[in-house]
């Protein structure tokens with residue numbers, strides 16, 4: 344099948360096939376069939392409008408209207424529980440039938456401002472995975488810094504570590520390439536390379552920084568009072584499989600301790616979340632050695648009761664999903680199709 348025909352088939356499936364499946368009760372049937380697996384949703388930021396396509400390469404943001412509908416949907420079709428409840432049950436090989444949990448990665452301020460009031464109205468819990476080194480720092484994540492500077496700069500070429508990245512043509516490709524490059528180095532080297540980039544791109548205006556803001560401890564405390572839990576999302580959000588072993592101490596052990604101490608909760612109750620969903624045996628073993636409860640990846644699939652508690656899949660929610668696509672993902676259909684029809 345040519346690429347063009349495959350694209351047309353995909354478009355027709357989404358535009359006609361999926362809504363039809365919904366109308367015929369297909370999603371309800373699939374939900375019953377897959378009910379033994381839990382649904383753990385992965386969000387990032389929830390913003391008032393997606394109109395300006397702000398975070399160019401970060402599709403894991405949804406607008407508040409879609410989020411409100413999705414929360415209503417979850418409330419009506421699942422028993423929404425704390426993530427730790429699902430992880431504990433999987434560790435103890437107990438059923439997770441009909442359970443769902445809501446998670447947010449990175450700790451964006453928008454979760455506090457836009458998502459929390461909606462969850463509060465429905466009285467639902469959620470978990471936020473914090474990047475320990477960035478809470479209260481008034482700093483952006485390194486990948487948002489790359490994106491914001493490269494999106495807003497007027498220069499046409501950036502040189503990072505003796506490599507040139509051209510911005511006059513495919514700016515999105517350059518942003519992805521720089522992010523990929525910086526994800527593979529340790530904290531010190533990354534900070535040096537990001538400073539190199541910022542020096543060439545120029546300062547960001549306040550409006551450009553605003554949408555990337557992260558929570559401080561004050562917001563974390565307020566959300567705890569509302570019933571939120573917090574998990575560990577490393578110290579600086581690197582690709583953990585690429586960083587040297589000495590850096591794992593900071594990224595895994597120290598970040599878990601920092602969050603445990605700051606929130607006065609035992610490490611044994613915390614769940615880790617692999618940045619970029621990136622882990623291997625070395626990384627997974629290190630997380631286990633800290634005594635944490637479990638760890639989440641980003642495999643975009645339902646969470647089975649017999650899953651590995653230190654490599655649990657989640658279903659990502661993105662701004663490009665229609666309601667039918669959201670339901671397709673929540674019954675595990677998109678993951679099932681992806682396994683059979685690789686793109």
Ligand SMILES: [Zn+2]
Nearest residue numbers: 448449618619
């Ligand atoms: Zn993340």
